[in-house]
Amino acid sequence: MATESASASQWVSPSSRPEHIEQLISGVDRYNPQNLDVLHDYLAQQLDDGSYDLLANLAVLKLYQFNPSDFNYVVVINILLKALVAAPLPDFNLCISLLGEAPLPTIPVKAEKEATTAGDDGASLAGDDEDDVVEQPKDVPSAGHLTDALIVRLSHLSTLLFQARFREFWSTLASEDYSDVREYAAKINEFENAARRVALNSVKGSFTSISEKRIASYLNLSGAELEEFINAQPGWKLTNGTVSVPANPDNEIKATVIREEITLDQMHKFLSQAQAPILRA
Template identity: 30%
Template structure:
């Protein structure tokens, strides 16, 4: 209970500091501590992290590359949100040339282009960079499942295994969990997974939803404004 109160109080304090005076360099240590708190408690605050990166722009001599790396890793874990790009925009190019940041940029590219095999291979080579942030693998697996659900109606078991970097019994348990909680259906003696319908893997749903969400009378009212 005491730890929960401490975390809640820190979150409240940092949010207040960011809201009241986001460009005050005196809050820099609090924001750095909050990054470490996000790592240890597996929470996330993009606003606080962006505020810290902006302060580093004004106080470059106070920049902690360790803290910046943790911010970027947390941002990768937030995909498909564009947080990584937002954070990277605030980091000077000379800093981005650091080897660990070049690695994180490569990993980001692999995720954005759904090259999961290359991503996991690169991540394995740089485990020492990523292991400092708990929950990283699970967050990327969740993102991979999100991408698969948008891409496939039915996906081979081997593709699932490659995307989430799990095989054997662990893969069986992962699939069973999603059968129970996410509506997956296993077919073809376990070699094929049918994914729930959505407007991306079933285009006909997009047309139906689109017609409902933008009635013709609303479109007609837009034309005079555009003209």
Template identity: 35%
Template sequence: MVAFDKCETRPAHIDAILNGLDRYNPETTTIFQDYVQQQCEDRTFDCYANLALLKLYQFNPHLLQPDTVTNVLAKALTVFPSPAFSLCLALLPTHTQPFPTTSEAQAASQTSDFVESVQKLSRLSTLLESAQYTQFWSTLNSDDLYADLTADVAGFEELVRIRIAVEVGKTFRSIAADSLEQWLDVRGREALSKFVADVCGWKVDGDAIRVPTNKENEARSEVKSERVGVDMFGRVIRRGFEQAA
């Protein structure tokens, strides 16, 4: 597994900042913001760098750029089920959280477009994490705001669709084509067949999709054995010979 602070596509100047004292320098926020935009354009994701930017925002609230934050969260959705979204969300101001606990936070959440955006993205994250894929797509398509929030992320739907397919492939060896169409939001049998063949490497078998065996979906028998020695019952046996008080 790749270390959390590593990213193969990270530019050298970003790596230098992250490994030096400049990562706490407010002047580097613009550099990190440009890097977020680069990730959106080239379909990469650097969680460690994005968290560093959100930490700078936490220390310097006046520097916070709502569009950059929502782009970070939208990018984090494309790498589920990693904890990236939750980690990013935890660094945002309290009043932006999905369930504000104080009256002040609740009042702020009712008046801020930024808070509404964060909470809508949190809703999408919850649906993905709970494997409610059909509901995820219907929610994503239900409001133009979702389209605005993900517009800067190149290939957002495709990236999420691939992640869903990966999770499905860990669970199933055979799945009804109709169900998979809904989970992937791929309409039409021809489009579905092309996706599962070209992207997933799966086979179409009539109305079913066959997933090759892998280490996650393979049925394996597990034999458990327990060693029970007499010494483990020593106390019980000893009590049997003790005189009642």
């Protein structure tokens, strides 16, 4: 419970967040578009030093939502990449939800119908025949699904991480179709290691030990690189082809004892009810 509380605290207010950013996103100043440059600089800092601050990045996307003319595609992709490797937290979907009104290609979820007539004033009259009414689809991009190719690819990678399909994640990321993703990710410090930590968190909750070959496929590492990465994690150890996973509340094996206490009065009632049909017979 204490660990979960600490994680939640870091999610809301990470220790790496500067004081001026804390003040900015905690008040009404987060809605001031003049603060975009400050938030952009803070995002650049996150890309350089490997830190991560979701709420500050969401503030950027919210400002884009209110001020579409300030929209910056590269900034959005960088924010999505940072959120992607925060799985299994829902950060990526939170970011996507704020892009509904962004100047990006979309597919409308539902086409609304607009009735028009050939009347002089263009108004619909109660006595008009149905044949005189022309129905036209009305696009509502803000209620649609994003179809930007790069964002769709990022969404697929996010799904793979969220579903713990780590082998497929690495093979997909390395594919030719995802070369643009790799170009952006290469500019983000610790991006791949952040994805590896997602895999480690999943393994930590399911295993007490795991084979070197198996975890190597999850981390996309081998040999000395794998050994160095594993041994750098607190409590993890790679020896003789087996990785020892540190004990934690999720992987501890505990015997479960189920006790049912029945009082003498309850037992008496139970036996009486069981014998009643026999006595009546």
